Amino acid sequence: MRIFHFAHGAIYLIVAMLGVLIDEFVYIPFVRGNSSLLVQMLTSSGFYIVIVNFIVMFYGNDIKVLSSGYGQLIVDAVVFKGISDEYGVKEMIKEL
Numbered sequence: 001m002r003i004f005h006f007a008h009g010a011i012y013l014i015v016a017m018l019g020v021l022i023d024e025f026v027y028i029p030f031v032r033g034n035s036s037l038l039v040q041m042l043t044s045s046g047f048y049i050v051i052v053n054f055i056v057m058f059y060g061n062d063i064k065v066l067s068s069g070y071g072q073l074i075v076d077a078v079v080f081k082g083i084s085d086e087y088g089v090k091e092m093i094k095e096l
Helices: 007-032 037-059 081-086 089-095
Strands: 063-068 071-076
Touching: 007 037
Parallel strands: none
Antiparallel strands: 063 071
16 A cells, blocks of 8 residues: 555544553552562563453454455564464465
């Protein structure tokens, strides 16, 4: 496609605002409270798990096959090296 999508800028803005809100209301209070790095890391890991599961709730955890004019592109909603091997992603890519 040779179209400039203005919507991408709005999506980037929303994601950036979400990151700032998480930083302001979650991470900075831990830093000001002199919490240990372990607590900060566990908080970050917890937010990662919550956000990934929120995305999976809406889009599912199934392998998606997107077709374009250039062939097929295999997209895994949540890509973990060991889990994607269980679904046979490598064999599917070889078949393309």
